[in-house]
Amino acid sequence: MKWFDELAERSARGLAKRTSRRSVLGGLGTLLLGAVAIPLLPAARGAALKRTDDGKNPHWDDPTSCDYWRHCAIDGFLCSCCGGSQTTCPPGTNMSAVTWIGTCHNPGDGRDYVVSYNDCCGKSSCGRCFCNRNEGDTPMFEAGHSNDYNWCSGNSTANIPYHCSTARILGAVR
Amino acid sequence: MRAPTTAILRCDLRGVGRSRGLRALAVLAGWLGAAMLASATPARTRPAALPSDVGRHPTVAVLPTPASKHWVWVNDFVFPHMADGTAHLVDGDTGRYLGTLSTGYSYSHLVLSPDGRWIYSPETYFSRGTRGKRTDVVTIYDARTLDPAGEIRIPPKRASDMPVMGDVALTDDARYLLIYDFNPAQSITVVDMKTRRFLREIPIPGCAFAYPSGPRSFFSVCGDGSVVLIDLARDGKVVRHHTDQLLPMGADPVTEKPVRVGDVWYFVTFDGRIVPLEVKDGRAVVEPSWSLTTAAERAQGWRPGGLQQLAVSVPLHRLYAIMHQGDLTTHKDPGKTVWVYDLATHRKVQEIALKRLASSIQVTTDAAPLLFTVFIDGPDLDVYDAVSGHWLRTVTDVAATPTVLVTP
């Protein structure tokens, strides 16, 4: 991306200061609440990923990295960086049952998995490890596949305060 | 007496420093009297006349009326601290920051009443900040003082989403405020702004947003590209008509960021196709689509992107689009150039190179319009001449995560 360097420069201030260089890459994506997008299958996720010269994603197995394979369509702060994990909410928050569900490709075994991006709700934004990967995101008209909704919206208990996002595996696609 | 005093004050401020906090302190000191200022910065104080505001009570500014067409509201949902939504008013002609609204959790944007007297702002609050009982209201602000002048309770289900203009809209007769709900059931909350009362909630299952299309009508767009047309005109009754699929979805869908000229809403797809939808008299018709890009430009990856990615000037009959290069999945990416089109010929008439990345743009409604640009990562607002494309000024430190821009 032509604007990569400029974004990286900007990362010295504002929201970007607290996020990684690649999160800024998301640009607009730098925002979104909750986890909401659905990945294309199999995801063509080249643009935003840091890759080594041989085309590998060196962080595909690191849950605190935006490049973690399960995060292929996540949008928000990684619960792995917020006191929780990719499957658990941080202490004192509660998980939104209503969410959106997509798929990600696991380079470890070469299979695609169904991933549920449940948000953790009830506290202000965690603010750490912002991650936005937008492959397959649809406009909000197709609500179930848009990463622009805050899915804590479906949480009767917390009623929208968004804290961070998980990436739970429901199973293999095939 | 006033002029020289002002000069002294300015001089002192320079001496005090550049930070906002220190400037504010200095102003406070000014209120307390020149003597204190002098003691704070003895080296720079001249033994001159007292500041003219000595002996006056502290006052609060009011805005001039009517509002200038060159003002802009920069809405900010403050992503890292979402309980603290804000809207910032800036004068595009002078670059002066004029005032702030404090607008609650997961803020989208305000709507200006056409008579210029009021500002309508759908807001969400919790009894304990980020927890406790949720209350949603439409706050009515006095557009001159920016004081809350009233509020209307609405069902606590206002959508929490990436702010877009379709979240909130006023019908063309300014009577009904329409608010998009998502919990995740979808509906439109209708508020009667004449009686200042919540009127009703209209379910729009499978559809989203409110796009005004007449004195008391609007439409929402459904997930399969069909459109539901809703008319509130007859005795408060709701008349609705659900069309066949009109708008493209699927691999190259229209975004939820259209702009309007009269009866026509201009939607744009991920790939830069403009799909005009004419809605009037209870009917919706898709006009022939056209592309923002030539085949050669598409081959180079040029496409629109951003949050408020389109803007129009009705007097100039021009469309403005934030453009960047990237694949189909970069539909939200910001751009560093704005392409300008003649809406009659569909020809590109101009490319405006921006000083920095933009994710939202807006063009003022007058015949000599300004073009405003912001980037979602904040914090500055850039102002351009929307005709020549020349950069005019940058207003620094306006917003943390600016979303959509609203002009009078």
Added chain:
Amino acid sequence: MSAARAWRAMSVPMIALAVAGAVCGSAHAAAAYRPRIDYQLNCQGCHLADGSGEAGRVPSVRRMLVPFAEDPAGRRYLIQVPGVSESSLSDRATAAVLNWMVHRLSDVPVPRNFVPFTTAEVARWRRIPLTNVAATRARVQRQIDAHRSSRARSTASRSTDKSPM
């Protein structure tokens, strides 16, 4: 997570379905998967794995699915409800998901003579939008309830007739 563990996680009964207001439509990534996967990708986000939904926000399908599928108007409703009709699943895949849901997510036993949803049936009804989803659902529910109580009365009277007396 290993693939084996993932599979075990999947073996938890996945349920769910649909309803009024909620979205859960699907996107353009409409590849053909097994019905369970299609359910997960297109419905479960709102209706949850067991179809129970979220009280006051997303209706439960657990008690309504079979009675609706047994009633002509109810069948149409299940096809026309936006989460189903606006999905990007093909007519065939949509019918398969509906049948899967009936068998996997219902608290009400599935009758032996249950008539499966067909591709043609989905094709016939899904493109006719419901003008008022909630009202339609309520009306269908009332009809079903009325039917049931009249059947219950006739059953009761038959058993009375048979009673030795």
